[in-house]
Amino acid sequence: xxxxxxxxxxxxxxxxxxxxxxxxxxxxxxxxxxxxxxxxxxxxxxxxxxxxxxxxxxxxxxxxxxxxxxxxxxxxxxxxxxxxxxxxxxxxxxxxxxxxxxxxxxxxxxxxxxxxxxxxxxxxxxxxxxxxxxxxxxxxxxxxxxxxxxxxxxxxxxxxxxxxxxxxxxxxxxxxxxxxxxxxxxxxxxxxxxxxxxxxxxxxxxxxxxxxxxxxxxxxxxxxxxxxxxxxxxxxxxxxxxxxxxxxxxxxxxxxxxxxxxxxxxxxxxxxxxxxxxxxxxxxxxxxxxxxxxxxxxxxxxxxxxxxxxxxxxxxxxxxxxxxxxxx
Ligand SMILES: [Zn+2]
Numbered sequence: 001x002x003x004x005x006x007x008x009x010x011x012x013x014x015x016x017x018x019x020x021x022x023x024x025x026x027x028x029x030x031x032x033x034x035x036x037x038x039x040x041x042x043x044x045x046x047x048x049x050x051x052x053x054x055x056x057x058x059x060x061x062x063x064x065x066x067x068x069x070x071x072x073x074x075x076x077x078x079x080x081x082x083x084x085x086x087x088x089x090x091x092x093x094x095x096x097x098x099x100x101x102x103x104x105x106x107x108x109x110x111x112x113x114x115x116x117x118x119x120x121x122x123x124x125x126x127x128x129x130x131x132x133x134x135x136x137x138x139x140x141x142x143x144x145x146x147x148x149x150x151x152x153x154x155x156x157x158x159x160x161x162x163x164x165x166x167x168x169x170x171x172x173x174x175x176x177x178x179x180x181x182x183x184x185x186x187x188x189x190x191x192x193x194x195x196x197x198x199x200x201x202x203x204x205x206x207x208x209x210x211x212x213x214x215x216x217x218x219x220x221x222x223x224x225x226x227x228x229x230x231x232x233x234x235x236x237x238x239x240x241x242x243x244x245x246x247x248x249x250x251x252x253x254x255x256x257x258x259x260x261x262x263x264x265x266x267x268x269x270x271x272x273x274x275x276x277x278x279x280x281x282x283x284x285x286x287x288x289x290x291x292x293x294x295x296x297x298x299x300x301x302x303x304x305x306x307x308x309x310x311x312x313x314x315x316x317x318x319x320x321x322x323x324x325x326x327x328x
Contacts, residue, residue: 001036001102009106010034010041015319024139024146024321028114030091030124031139033146040074040096046125046147051091055120059093062116068108072100090145091122128153140320141312151320158313165306168224177223181232184217185210185240192241192290196248202286207294210244211237215302225306233302234295241291245283246271 003021007014012023012034023034030045063075074096093113097105117123128136128149136148192206214233219225250267253260262270271280295302 001039001041001097003036005102006034006036006041009102013321015321024319026139026323028110028117029126030117031145031147033141037094038096039098039102040094042092042094044090044092044146046145047089047091048123048125048127050089051122055122058120059113059116059122062120063109063112066112068112069105072098072105073109074098089125091117130154130157136323138320138322140316142316148323149316149320151317151322154313154317154320158310158317161306161310161313165224165310168222168306171222173224174226174228175223176221177218177225177229178232180217180219180221180223181214181229181236182217184213184215184220185236186213187217188213189240189244193244193247196244197251202290204290204293205297207237207241207290208297210240210291210294211298211302214240215298225304225309227305229305230303233298237295238288238291241287241294242284245287249280249283 001009003014003023006012007023010023010025012025012032014021015024016022021035025032025034027043027045030047032043032045034041034043036042060075063069064073074094076094076096095105095109125147126134126136128134129142129147130149130153133150136150136153138149138151138154139146140149140154141147142149142154188210191209192203195201195203195206211233214236215229218229218233223229246267247264249271250262250264253262253267270276271284
């Protein structure tokens with residue numbers, strides 16, 4: 001289905017261009033974004049609480065088994081397990097119209113979907129995610145999903161972001177971030193060190209906590225978030241991962257050979273000695289490998305700068321579409 005056909009079919013407003021183009025509108029009370037895929041459409045609707053696997057199954061089954069749509073429609077619904085953040089609060093469903101006439105089928109499935117969603121207890125997100133109040137006047141992308149917002153809230157958020165950026169310049173710039181990042185990296189290293197020391201395990205996900213810790217430490221201390229933050233997070237993650245490895249070996253030696261009394265400084269010397277044994281070399285390679293995995297896992301987070309946050313808000317304002325009171 002082409003983009004134009006999708007817009008004509010849904011009556012939604014087209015936003016963005018090229019690969020990022022999508023339709024946006026209200027689908028019986030649900031703030032919704034729609035994109036085309038092959039001979040079908042994917043609807044992503046914002047909901048007030050996370051949709052459970054059980055609900056998804058019931059919705060899919062009922063849509064497929066209805067007399068009007070039976071055998072004509074492929075329905076795929078994706079379960080979002082991430083309940084921890086607002087971005088997980090959406091319901092997505094894909095309709096594949098196959099050889100059927102999309103217009104006719106669309107007119108049949110939509111009233112059906114409305115009833116099923118209501119009966120299965122799936123309700124739309126109606127509050128503005130910024131002020132948590134109802135009565136939003138626009139549809140915009142906020143927190144990674146299409147949702148109802150107050151335009152004045154979006155504007156306010158953007159002004160605050162601009163203000164924060166200005167403020168950061170006069171309150172130490174990157175300096176605060178470096179202090180926060182240094183502390184955050186140490187805190188983030190604790191799980192990886194624990195796993196190594198107690199279970200002798202390198203766990204990639206635990207190494208990802210190191211760059212995440214650096215990022216949040218930096219953010220918490222109010223440092224400017226820029227490309228420099230990303231570079232710092234990468235380099236410092238490698239340093240911390242190597243230190244975790246070093247610390248682990250040191251603790252093991254201290255426990256196994258108590259009479260050796262090796263100091264941490266001596267350990268560092270031994271670790272980086274050109275003629276360090278096979279074991280140490282392999283261990284340091286593991287540390288490097290796992291810091292790379294950690295950086296990879298946390299990549300989307302550590303590459304987000306203040307400018308990205310601002311640009312996202314600007315795009316949200318630019319692409320917001322007004323909604324009428326009866327749509328809310
Ligand atoms: Zn609001």
